[in-house]
Amino acid sequence: MRIVRTSERGPVDQRTTVTGQVWFEPVLPTTDDATIASVTFAPGARTFWHEHERGQILHVVTGRGLVCSDGGEPQIIRAGDIVWVPAGERHWHGAAPDSVMTHLAISLGVTRWAEEVA
Structure with missing residues (x-):
């Protein structure tokens, strides 16, 4: 068992992996190859294209957003x-053009x- 105190969580610099204003709040430092973060996107902000070695789970907590697989249409x-x-x-994933969105990301x-989404 591990208890992670607020003081153990550090800021995450993601300026090279997002477009727009995005706030990352680590929930759990990378443990056993799993990273958990609360991510808030300003309207229209989104991640760059990316992929995960063993997958990703997104739980949308507030707002409305978009997610898109390569070759597909944004959902x-x-x-x-x-x-x-x-x-x-x-x-990629991020906020809708007219809504803030927060999701819990388990990578x-x-x-x-x-690269950045065109």
Whole structure:
């Protein structure tokens, strides 16, 4: 068992992996190859393209956003929705143009970042 105190959580600098204003709050430092963070996106902000070695779970806590797999169309996600992104699936996610969105992101394994979404 491990208890993570607030004082153990440090800031995360993600300026090279997002477009727009995004606030990352680590919930649990990387433990057993799992990283958990609360991520808040300003309207229209989003991640760059990326993929996860063992997948990612997104739990939308507030607001409305978009998630998109490479080659697909952006899908609307809302508070209460859960998104499972399989291992190796290239994707992006972020807030809708007219809404702030916060999600809990559980990333499994290494995250491989790519280019900004066009």
